[in-house]
Amino acid sequence: xxxxxxxxHRGLITVSIMLATIMQALDTTIANVALPHMQGSLxxxxxxxxxxxxxxxxxxxxxxxxxxxxxxxxxxxxVFMVSVIGFTIASALCGLANSLVExxxxxxxxxxxxxxxxxxxxxVLLDINPREKVGQAMAIWGAGIMVGPILxxxxxxxxxxxxxxxxxxxxxxxxxxxxxxxxxxxxxxxxPQGERLDIFGFVTLSLAIxxxxxxxxxxxxxxxxxxxxxxxxxxAALIAFAFFVVHTWTVQGVSxxxxxxxxxRNFVTGLLFAxxxxxxxxxxxxLLPSFLQGLMGYPVVYTGAVTAPRGIGxxxxxxxxxxxxxxxxxxxxxxxxxxxxxxxxxxMTRLTLEMDSSLIIxxxxxxxxxxxxxxxxxxxxxxxTLAPRLRNQGTPVFSLLxxxxxxxxxxxxxxxxxxxxxxxxxxxxxxxxPGNHGLAGLPHLLNPSSPAGLAMLNGEVTRQGxxxxxxxxxxxxxxxxxxxxxxxxxxxxxxxxxxxxxxEVPH
Numbered sequence: 269x270x271x272x273x274x275x276x277h278r279g280l281i282t283v284s285i286m287l288a289t290i291m292q293a294l295d296t297t298i299a300n301v302a303l304p305h306m307q308g309s310l311x312x313x314x315x316x317x318x319x320x321x322x323x324x325x326x327x328x329x330x331x332x333x334x335x336x337x338x339x340x341x342x343x344x345x346x347v348f349m350v351s352v353i354g355f356t357i358a359s360a361l362c363g364l365a366n367s368l369v370e371x372x373x374x375x376x377x378x379x380x381x382x383x384x385x386x387x388x389x390x391x392v393l394l395d396i397n398p399r400e401k402v403g404q405a406m407a408i409w410g411a412g413i414m415v416g417p418i419l420x421x422x423x424x425x426x427x428x429x430x431x432x433x434x435x436x437x438x439x440x441x442x443x444x445x446x447x448x449x450x451x452x453x454x455x456x457x458x459x460p461q462g463e464r465l466d467i468f469g470f471v472t473l474s475l476a477i478x479x480x481x482x483x484x485x486x487x488x489x490x491x492x493x494x495x496x497x498x499x500x501x502x503x504a505a506l507i508a509f510a511f512f513v514v515h516t517w518t519v520q521g522v523s524x525x526x527x528x529x530x531x532x533r534n535f536v537t538g539l540l541f542a543x544x545x546x547x548x549x550x551x552x553x554x555l556l557p558s559f560l561q562g563l564m565g566y567p568v569v570y571t572g573a574v575t576a577p578r579g580i581g582x583x584x585x586x587x588x589x590x591x592x593x594x595x596x597x598x599x600x601x602x603x604x605x606x607x608x609x610x611x612x613x614x615x616m617t618r619l620t621l622e623m624d625s626s627l628i629i630x631x632x633x634x635x636x637x638x639x640x641x642x643x644x645x646x647x648x649x650x651x652x653t654l655a656p657r658l659r660n661q662g663t664p665v666f667s668l669l670x671x672x673x674x675x676x677x678x679x680x681x682x683x684x685x686x687x688x689x690x691x692x693x694x695x696x697x698x699x700x701x702p703g704n705h706g707l708a709g710l711p712h713l714l715n716p717s718s719p720a721g722l723a724m725l726n727g728e729v730t731r732q733g734x735x736x737x738x739x740x741x742x743x744x745x746x747x748x749x750x751x752x753x754x755x756x757x758x759x760x761x762x763x764x765x766x767x768x769x770x771x772e773v774p775h
């Protein structure tokens with residue numbers, strides 16, 4: 269596929285591949301709010317039902333690095349078509365599942381087939397648009413992958429409340445059919461290279477990623493390194509990754525990971541920022557629903573409505589940035605984005621249990637703006653100097669680092685929430701007792717001298733302790749966001765890209 273300007277049906281290609289991308293991006297979060305309904309319908313325990321999420325994440329993470337080789341071996345259009353067909357059929361199987369085993373198996377298939385959709389859509393948009401339109405193309409792509417996870421809980425909650433949890437998966441069928449028709453009809457094929465697969469590199473990297481995802485996903489449930497399972501997963505991930513690194517650095521000939529990717533400073537720095545953005549975005553998204561439903565008592569649908577302005581902010585920012593990215597230094601745009609994100613996180617450290625939803629809406633909208641101002645220029649800068657022949661290998665790695673960042677971010681904030689909440693509860697509980705004369709004016713029901721009063725006071729202390737845990741998490745993420753800003757100096761302005769990189773035609 270030759271890059272721009274003579275690509276026919278550019279608009280229809282964009283619509284088709286973005287339908288597939290949004291379908292996959294939605295499925296990263298749309299099933300979360302339906303888990304309690306699935307648990308009852310499938311007669312699963314709390315621990316068992318989380319495999320509906322874990323199986324999808326692990327399968328997607330393992331299959332993602334294979335995207336570049338598949339495109340080189342079979343051609344991008346064939347891989348895209350098979351991925352959409354497989355993902356759509358797997359979605360139907362999820363909706364038809366009548367047992368935990370059936371839905372976990374279907375979610376594994378969803379993860380395997382859906383892994384290639386996001387990096388393939390990014391690679392196609394980079395190729396079919398001329399250089400002056402790349403910023404706008406990345407804005408469209410970024411809107412799909414960022415707004416999908418944000419709006420997923422809202423759409424999932426609405427479908428579950430008004431129809432059934434199965435429609436969380438059935439909704440993919442018409443989207444997948446339209447996407448497949450567009451890809452078959454309008455997307456030209458890239459030239460296959462018949463590349464040989466580095467089996468040892470693929471196996472060791474897949475094992476490392478799969479074990480890391482299991483370690484991060486199940487660590488909180490099993491109390492981290494107190495569990496033999498977690499210790500084994502951590503050890504397996506480290507050993508497999510060590511073998512992969514040594515093999516990649518020493519192998520002669522074809523390597524599963526193209527070492528030329530590491531020669532591009534913008535791309536390597538972009539991977540670092542993709543990890544950070546994934547950590548901040550998904551870390552916050554993991555905290556807010558439990559905060560709003562668990563502490564504030566919001567119903568599922570209202571929780572989705574309150575958090576939806578985050579997606580609106582992201583879309584607005586991406587529209588604006590798509591026009592600015594060719595005129596303004598991307599580092600300045602990203603600095604503004606990180607600044608807005610940090611400010612929104614500071615606002616979240618002001619949350620209380622007695623407030624209305626206005627601060628949640630405002631801070632979410634501002635954070636959406638910040639993410640939008642960060643992700644589009646990041647995607648543009650990361651691939652500005654990368655040779656087009658490396659895009660099939662580069663886009664999956666970029667998506668992989670963002671996904672790993674999100675998993676790490678979610679695990680860190682959940683672990684810190686538990687630890688800080690427990691510490692705050694102990695501190696507050698130490699002041700509650702008959703000896704504290706400041707409690708003398710409390711109603712009789714809250715009298716700490718009686719068992720009932722002490723129990724009620726303990727419940728309130730627990731709520732306040734958990735609140736402090738959430739606020740501490742938001743403060744830590746704010747510090748991480750601010751600390752990332754100086755690292756922007758590592759990025760070269762795309763305007764200084766090497767001419768050869770822009771002119772080279774991908775194979």
